Amino acid sequence: MTSDTPWHALRFEGVHLAFDTPSGPAEVLRGISVTVPLDGITAVVGPSGSGKSSMLRLCNRLEVPTSGHVTLDGTDLADLDPLALRRRVGMVFQRPVLFAGTVADNLAVAAPGIDTDPAAGAAALARCGLGADLLDRTADQLSGGEAQRMCLARTLCTDPEVVLMDEVTSSLDPAARATIEALATELTADGIAVLWVTHDHDQARRIAQRTVVVDDGVVVAVEQS
Secondary structure, three states, X not given: OOOOOOOOXXXXXXXXXXXXXXXXXXXXXXXXXXXXXXXXXXXXXXXXXXOHHHHHHHOOOOOOOOEEEEXXXXXXXXXXXXXXXXXXXXXXXXXXXXXXXXXXXXXXXXXXXXXXXXXXXXXXXXXXXXXHHXXXXXXXHOOHHHHHHHHHHHHHOOOOOEEEEEOOOOOOOHHHHHHHHHHHHHHHHOOOEEEEEEOOHHHHHHHOOEEEEEEOOEEEEEEEO
């Protein structure tokens, strides 16, 4: 690591990622090398199938490289316990992942005991602009925007250093999209980095301090806002 490389960073070093298909191996990422400083919002943009979501999934070991390395603060992710890593590097998916039961039950997946502590549950929801009245609501009764914010609240219960957001606003209406974007900006004010995947270049320019442009499995540009 050179002296001008950010220490607090996710770094991809010659990363290839391939999957077996009926017609043979399909390479999704082709030798990616890029450093993502963990401050503010970094957007990863590119067309569908370009490999941007695969990059995100590598960051908390939902995928592992076929070759090459992904490091966090200089440590290879392969050397970190996956569960401990996922508490440091949380993820919110394109479609909200809802577990059976109430909103409080969902929060308890990340923070055991919070379902019996209404004040803590209310504080977790308030951080994402949701009211305490939702704690007893069945999770699958939430609107799309509420569900996405609840998933973010659940992720934040682990006090992550980084939050990975994979096309989290693609199915939301403009008002809900603006709310999630504002929440991401608020996280950075609290010292939490955000790595945000989107196909929307306008959104990336609107919210991100830097943008990694991916096409056909390679990084073609890194742009500063």
